[in-house]
Amino acid sequence: xxxxxxLVLVLPWLSGSSSTNLSLDAVIQKNIEARGGAENWANVxxxxxxxxYEAFAKTAPFTMYRQRPGFYRFDHVILGAPVVNGFDGxxxxxxxxxxxxxxxxxxxxxxxxxxxxxxxxxxxxxAAQKGHQVS
Numbered sequence: 001x002x003x004x005x006x007l008v009l010v011l012p013w014l015s016g017s018s019s020t021n022l023s024l025d026a027v028i029q030k031n032i033e034a035r036g037g038a039e040n041w042a043n044v045x046x047x048x049x050x051x052x053y054e055a056f057a058k059t060a061p062f063t064m065y066r067q068r069p070g071f072y073r074f075d076h077v078i079l080g081a082p083v084v085n086g087f088d089g090x091x092x093x094x095x096x097x098x099x100x101x102x103x104x105x106x107x108x109x110x111x112x113x114x115x116x117x118x119x120x121x122x123x124x125x126x127a128a129q130k131g132h133q134v135s
Contacts, residue, residue: 024134028124041121064117072118085110087118 022030032038046067052059055078062076072087083096085106092111093103106114116123119130127134 028127028134031122032125035122038125041125044120047120066118066120068120070118070120072114074114074117085114087114 032041035041046065049064049066051062053062053076054060055076058079060077062074064075065071065073070087070089074085076083076085081096081099083094084103085094086092086103092106092114094106094110095101095103123130123132124134
């Protein structure tokens with residue numbers, strides 16, 4: 001947290017400009033450019049992200065798959081059991097082999113979290129089209 005606070009407070013001063021001079025659209029545009037630009041992102045059709053996360057005080061690996069126009073899959077382990085969550089473009093589903101052999105509809109409370117993750121780009125890119133309000 002201290003590093004983030006330092007960067008937020010010191011970098012604008014070092015660069016000779018103030019972040020308060022930028023409009024919201026300018027901040028979003030700078031972020032898009034820093035991530036490779038909208039044109040380059042438009043050419044990317046799928047992405048795979050691998051890493052570790054912590055749940056229930058345990059660290060476990062995960063693999064996240066995203067594919068345009070909104071397909072999503074998250075393979076992970078919870079309490080030692082593999083779990084797969086997904087969105088097929090229409091509905092959210094899950095399964096946990098070997099206990100659950102085929103995908104089942106996801107309960108609405110869990111589906112909300114999956115639907116937040118289905119977007120390929122960060123949430124504030126084309127925010128209005130995605131139904132997000134950025135301020």
